Amino acid sequence: MKRRGLLIILSSPSGAGKSTLAKRLMAWDPTLRFSVSATTRAPRPGEEDGREYYFRSRAAFEKMVAEGEMLEHAEVFGNFYGSPKGPVQAAMEEGRDTLFDIDWQGGQQIRNSVLGKDVVSIFVLPPSIAELERRLRSRAQDSDEVIAGRMAKSEAEISHWAEYDYVLVNDDLDRAEADLKTILTAERMRRDRQPDLSGFVRGLNREFDAR
């Protein structure tokens, strides 16, 4: 029997290091599949369709939602964001785990979906709000107004920390990376995530019978 892939949900306020951690996890485990979100927002300089996001018109996005092709979706700052379902289901059936870099709204929807029992959810907290703001400002790409909006969103995001299975405080990126790997490695050792065990134990029983 094939192992069903896990849905690994990583959430955090922006600036807490989530995207860097997601990249490091992807580099560590080449079997991991990253769930590229669809969005109606305009691409930023350097962003590429299908890499950072699938950039879609509002009409195209709404059609995907209407046809049940979104695992989760939500509106943030007037734009829609969502996770297309098809690639996730394909990965699960292949026994590959999918990594989601999404916010609490998406996390909540996936946890409450029929795929909820395959979810491992991890929330990454910043060591302090001062540090969070410093990291946001150091990107130097956004206006004060945009930063203020992001900080308000961060406060809302953090208020959902207690809905996650695991919580990390990212005060050291290497340590947080190691912790994520530990969580993922342990979750894969759960009995109900190792379908081959049944066959293995049947083999042991045949050995007992043959003695």
Added chain:
Amino acid sequence: MKRRGLLIILSSPSGAGKSTLAKRLMAWDPTLRFSVSATTRAPRPGEEDGREYYFRSRAAFEKMVAEGEMLEHAEVFGNFYGSPKGPVQAAMEEGRDTLFDIDWQGGQQIRNSVLGKDVVSIFVLPPSIAELERRLRSRAQDSDEVIAGRMAKSEAEISHWAEYDYVLVNDDLDRAEADLKTILTAERMRRDRQPDLSGFVRGLNREFDAR
């Protein structure tokens, strides 16, 4: 708020390496407390009261059971075995995890007790029955009859593998040891096992309010 200690249950047929693994875990984490079982069986050469077991008369053992001082107990090969409750509760309140080297009967009783939600249970399988028997015989202390009895008990023990949270196949002791450490480290990162997080997030919220 103080973290409540975990109850880590390690079960396996004898000869699967469980006791060696338990010793290695204890050496790795000095905060871990080993639950010494009480038994009515006679000490074997080299065994010491309070180290391998608390050796008790049947009357003393039955008194402990009657007074609710046993977290779990069972009869195996005509002898009683059980885990005294007092030291476990003391460790939990101190925030220390307790390691139990017990069989499926004990595991089942603790999982179904009021302490069940603090349990992390791990079953260790041998790579093969031939290897299990080889390890049992290499101890060279027991008669053929005793070995046969142990092998029958092993078969019964293995039949309960699917009641455990995690399952390992011990075909390499160092690898199995690393896996156990990974499981324990991850379980300690679960949100509901980190009571200090609430206070930490209250601190972040105060920082938001002060901006």
